[in-house]
Amino acid sequence: MKIPLSLSVYEHAARFVGRTPWEVSRDGELLWQAHRKAYRLYRHTPVVIGIDIYNLEAEAYGCCIQNPGANGIPAVSKPLFSTIDDTSAIRPFDPERAGRIPLVIEVGRRLKDEFPEADIRIPVSGPFSIAQNLLGLDQLLINAVTQPELVRCFLERLVDGQIRFSRAVVEAGLNVAFFESAAAPPLLSQSLFREVELPPLKRSIQSVSKVTGHPVPCIIGGDTASIIPEMLETGTGFLICPSETDRMLFLTRMEARPEVKVRVNLDPLLYTHGTKKEILAEIDAVIEMAAGRSNILLGTGAIPFETPFENILLIKDYVD
16 A cells, blocks of 8 residues: 655754754754755655744743753743743734744745745644743643633633744745644643633634645644544644554544544654664554555654664655
8 A cells, every 4th residue: 555654854854964953953054954955865745944843932932942962852941931820911923033933934935945846834833832831831731720711811812923923934935834742632631622722723723724725734742532523623634643642543533534634653763763674564554554544644753863864764765
């Protein structure tokens, strides 16, 4: 069975220029060279411009991003707000001036000029993923339980900034990659997902889809089989089946919606550290799961920095 392959190259791109993810994430020239070299080798689609893809908005709002040292992924050093009440002051940022967003859009524009055939996308985060950086995940989860209405209002206030951000991306001639993995179970239960997260997430995806002119994917990693109905309620036409969930259960629950594309992710531990035999067996397992189903892609999830190039080329050659 022939199955399309979708590679997710973020921090792994830094490996192509022999620099740390931190260095590449802060330098437009390095970021351009890293993704340029990655695309020339892998010819993957889509090409998502970024290294630490969940930090762009947090930094634009004022968070400090910390150098993790070595080859770690940069992260927010300290939440911007101490309490949920403090978040009422937040206002949308200007995507033409805020943080690294102009840098990332410019890198995307340069790559699109060189590779017009490529699907170049800029990472745009969902409201819960931004909120967990601005308030801290523990505090956000506590407030979601004790003050769900305040948290939902906080998330709603973040949506308008993401619409503005997405519009700037489209005006630059690029596309949007929408990510919301912080909202994944088991950290956020299905009932809390529906009550607190779904209304702003639905508005985000539907509004961004209007900006782009097509339904945007709803990319949520983690154990997501339990929230399939909620994700589908957003109107998205594309979900991922993460390696962390019961993939067979996920695909079975999607049988009633064959028009929605599903990317089934490989286990990154296997393709990063496994033997050739183990990597090929994992691909075969996904192909077997996908048998008889329509609109299925094989994906890697976020490729770790240290993944050998030859392992990704092995996956490409085998799938081809």
